[in-house]
Amino acid sequence: MLKLNVNGRVREADVEPEMPLLWVLRDHLNLTGAKYGCGIGVCGACTVLVDGAAVRACAVTAAEAAGKRIVTIEGLSEKGLHRVQQAWIEHEVPQCGYCQTGMILSAVALLEKKPKPTDADIDAAMTNLCRCGTYGRVRAAIHALAAQKA
Amino acid sequence: MSTKLSRRDFLKVSAAVGGGLALEFSFPWLARAAAVRATEVNAWIVIHADDRVVIRIARSEMGQGTFTALAQLVAEELDCDWARVSAEFASPNEHIRRNRVWGSMSTGGSMGVRSSQDYVRRAGAAARELLVAAAAARWQVPAAECAADKGVVTHKPSGRTLRYGELAAAAAKLAPPKEVKLREPKDWKIAGKPLHRLDIPDKVLGKPVFGVDVALPGLLHASIAQCPVFGGSVKQVDAAEALKLRGVKKIVRVKDFVAVVADSWWRADEALKKLKVEWDEAGHGGVDSAAIAAMLREGLAAADLPQARNLGDTPATLAGAAKVIEAEYASPYLNHATLEPQTCTAWFKSGGTLEVWTSTQDGEASLRMAAETAGLPPEKVEVHKMMLGGGFGRRGAPQDFVRQGVLIAKALPGVPVKLMWSREEDMQHGFYRPASIVRMKAGLDAKGNLVAIHTKIACPSILKMLMPHALGGNAIDFTAVRFFSDLCYAVPNQRVEYAMRNGHVPVGFWRAPGQQNGFYRECFIDELAHAAGRDPVDYRLAMLPAGDKNRLVLEAVAKAANWGSLLPAGVHRGVAVADGFGSYTAMVAEVSVNAEGALKVHRIVVAIDSGHVVNPDTCAAQAESNVIYGLGSILYQENTVKNGRIAETNFRNFRLPQIAEMPKVETVLVPTGGFWGGHGEPAILPLAPAVCNALFAATGKRIRTLPLKHHDLRKA
Known part of the structure; x- marks a missing residue:
């Protein structure tokens, strides 16, 4: 049994150590907020937070994730909406929405590290791929969050 | 009515009466609580006793906003409280059982709103009239003395009120009105407004909706x-x-x-x-992209091709033209690459x-x-x-x-x-945007005016692949010839020939089917304007009669983009016009090319006339979406064929643009009323030509094939 710290709880999963974290979350822990998009760590639809950093869950094994603090979109906020989720609603960011859970978690990690990111910071950190074209609103929402009073 | 509803485990039919159905919803998580009553007033509208309104949506939601826009149209006529509205998909099984009560469920061609707006608005208006009639009957007053607003019916003389939740069960028993009057769009209170989309909260929470x-x-x-x-x-x-x-x-x-x-x-x-x-x-294991190109070229060379359009005398006019300009353009196959496989x-x-x-x-x-x-x-x-x-x-x-x-x-x-499907499977088993090659030959008169255009198109047929019954008897696939066969410019002599060459690669409806022709046509028009020594906007305006909606959007975009004004050093403009999917669209792109030959698209200004606008924010979002979706195909994307299969396998060799590449998009909505156009696709039509025309202005290089990754854009 592999033990994982997911969303503040210890979860057990009977999985191979080499199974990517994404599939432990989706198929064994029924946390489907992280999406499969490419399986090769490029698109970022599977982004989760591991010890506070935005990580491609398809490119991390279950064994590597063990002992670390994993946060998925389902565990982002204890109650109600996280302020990034709130901003995403206010700016009508998602279109199809498939990439957006990963996009939101990347934004959470970015703002945690750099509360007032520049456009260049956003370009460097927000490497998640969106096929629908939400990039302009992602940028606007992040800037609006940075302008909020702490 | 004997309709049996089985689509929700928790939904139980308790009674079936009159024109509607009274349903009892028993929620398992409220096992011991009193059952909440909900009534289907008509197929589109369910009203709960606590005034919540559920609007049924027959079309699909893929980010384009139809789920919300259609609910807005129903709610507008229903006069309910938008804050109490939610939407759900109509059940395909119930649809079949109820004699296709929700019309078409097909969601494509930017048709979701425009092809159902009439009947969904009528459904809302009919339900409102039933609710008013039910209130009038309860008060025993004429319905004309009653008015509905925000989910409440008021008896005007006495000031008495009843809520929709109190009236729904009685309303559903009444016979629906034969005629209803729809509200004029200028009087809309819910439709036409940039309301928040109903599907977004679940999506940001990561709920299992996909x-x-x-x-x-x-x-x-x-x-x-x-x-x-x-x-x-x-x-x-x-x-x-x-x-x-x-x-x-x-x-x-x-x-x-x-x-x-x-x-x-x-x-x-x-x-x-x-x-x-x-x-x-x-037997297809030896096919490659070169063989497919050869197949298309054979089509272009074939004699007696079917004609999609023949106006005036094109050959004679070309023979006598002061100047003849010819060009060949081509596009590769392209996969949809939906992020969800x-x-x-x-x-x-x-x-x-x-x-x-x-x-x-x-x-x-x-x-x-x-x-x-x-x-x-x-x-x-x-x-x-x-x-x-x-x-x-x-x-x-x-x-x-x-x-x-x-x-x-x-x-x-x-x-x-x-x-x-794995991503690799998805990339290699698409229904691709057809690869095509097009040759255009234009005749200009002594003043540079376009007097004849002869277009030959070699392209696989989407209709032959997916909807053979829709293919015309003369083997013309309208998706392969559009933008030429329905040329918006007043040109007296036109001939359009189509060589259907299909090959073994499946083709399909890729966002704005036929849009490659928009790239070819609008870049070629730019070539003609350049040859005539005329401004690209003026050259087009001269071929668009007064009152033409293509003209209106072109003028609107030129004004919004301040066409002709000074730009920062190194930034250049391009323009394009295209009508399609019910709407009229014109675009100005501002681009620069750095010393290494890398293109940067700084700003896109797009003007769209869709007749009416149901949600201006989702319309703007669709323009943004078309820009990034199209930009990927301009910059990087192609699907090539090798050994009978698609060579590209994942996002490493089928690249999607990133956030840094997103230009500033300014959407100018200029609805002129009187018709209903779409928004899911129109803004992609002028994108490639506007960008490539700007590239010509920046570099002097004429781009006739995409993607740009194969071109050296450094200044010669």
């Missing part, structure tokens, strides 16, 4: 391998190694694919990689029924495909429509994923199985 998110007791997962060469089949499978792997439950072999079913998708996919499959490549969950149940969950652009087409594949009558099949992780035309007509999902689950009766 096809790939389906969770069911005992669910198994499947990964699939289809013959990498299109049209091929399975010859032999050695599954010995795969069957040894943990969690593997079954290998399903069908004529054209093999699938592994396991207790997690990763385990299924790992086992799939261990299968030794021998394929019969159906194709998926279908199917479950053959013990009672001889089948349930399907899928991300589909047409719930009814999914149901018919499932029923046909299962060998069941459609009434025995239910399709649960999930939110789509992108559609762009991939998930409409083909329904290949539903066929596969049903065939796999059929091998495991009683067990729900979720099929999801």
Whole structure:
């Protein structure tokens, strides 16, 4: 049994150590907020937070994730909406929405590290791929969050 | 009415009366609480006793906002309280059983709003009249003395009020009105406003709304391998190694694919990689992109091609023209690459029924495909429509994923199985935007005016592939010839010839089918303007008569972009116009090219006349979406053919633009009323030509093939 710290709880999963974290979350822990998009760590639809950093869950094994603090979109906020989720609603960011859970978690990690990111910071950190074209609103929402009073 | 509703486990029919149905919703999590009563006032509208209004949506939601826009149109006429409105998908099974009560479920061609706005508004207006009539009957007053607003009916003389929740059950028993009057768009209070989309909160919370998110007791997962060469089949499978792997439950072999079913998708996919499959490549294993180009060129050279348009005397005018300009343009195949791969969950149940969950652009087409594949009558099949992780035309007509999902689950009766394609499978088994080659020959008079244009188009036929019944008798596929066969410019002599050359690569409706012709035409017009020494906007305006809506959007975009004004050093403009999908669109692109030859698109200004606008914010979002979707195809994307298969396999070799590449997009909505146009596709039409025309202004290089990654854009 592999033990994982997911969303503040210890979860057990009977999985191979080499199974990517994404599939432990989706198929064994029924946390489907992280999406499969490419399986090769490029698109970022599977982004989760591991010890506070935005990580491609398809490119991390279950064994590597063990002992670390994993946060998925389902565990982002204890109650109600996280302020990034709130901003995403206010700016009508998602279109199809498939990439957006990963996009939101990347934004959470970015703002945690750099509360007032520049456009260049956003370009460097927000490497998640969106096929629908939400990039302009992602940028606007992040800037609006940075302008909020702490 | 004998309609049986089986689509919600918690939904129980308690009574069926009059023109509507009174339903009793018993929620399992409210087991001991009093049942909340909800009434179907008509097929589109369910009103709860606590005044919540549920609006049924027949079209699909893939990010384009139809789910909300259609609800706005119903709510507008219903005069309910928007804060109490939610939406749900209409059930395809119920649709079949109720004589297709929700009209079309097909979601494509930017048709969602424009082709159903009339009947959904009528449904809202009819329900409002029933609610008013029910209130008037209760008060025993004339209905004319009553008015509805925000979910409350008021008797004006006495000031008495009744809420919709109190009236719905009585309203549903009344006969629906034969005629209703629809509100003028200028008087809209809910429609026409930039209201928040109803589907967004669940999406930011990561709720399981997509096809790939389906969770069911005992669910198994499947990964699939289809013959990498299109049209091929399975010859032999050695599954010995795969069957040894943990969690593997079954290998399903069908004529054209093999699938592994396991207790997690990763385990299924790992086992799939261990299968030794021998394929019969159906003789296509030697086809490559060069062979496809040769096939198209043979078409261009063929004699007596069918004509899609023939006006005036094109050959004679060209022969006598002061100047003749010729150009050849081409485009590659392109995959939709929806971020959510194709998926279908199917479950053959013990009672001889089948349930399907899928991300589909047409719930009814999914149901018919499932029923046909299962060998069941459609009434025995239910399709649960999930939110789509992108559609762009991939998930409409083909329904290949539903066929596969049903065939796999059929091998495991009683067990729900979720099929999801790997990215590699998705990239190599698309229904691609057709590759095409087009030759244009234009005759200019002594003043440079365009007096004749002869266009030859060689292109595979989408209709032949997916909708052969819609193909005209003269073998003209309108999606292959549009923008030439319906040229918006006043040119007295026009001939358009079409060479249908199909090949073995499946083609399909890729966002704005036929849009490659927009690229060819609008870049070629730019070549002509340049040859005539005229301004590209003026040159086009001279061919668009006063009052023409193409002219109006061109003037609007030129004004909004401040065409002709000074730009920062190194930044250059390009313009293009295109009408299609019911709307009129014009665009100005501002670009620069750095010393290394890298293109930067700084700003896109787009003017769209769609007649009416139901939600201006989602219309603007669709313009932004078309810009980034199109930009990927301009900069990087192509699908090439090698050894009979698609060479690109994932996002490493089929690149998507990133956030840094997103230009500033300014959407100017100029609805002129009197017609209903779409928004899902129009803004992609002028994108490639506007960008490439700006590139010509920046570099002097004329781009006639895409993507740009093959061109050296450094200044000569």
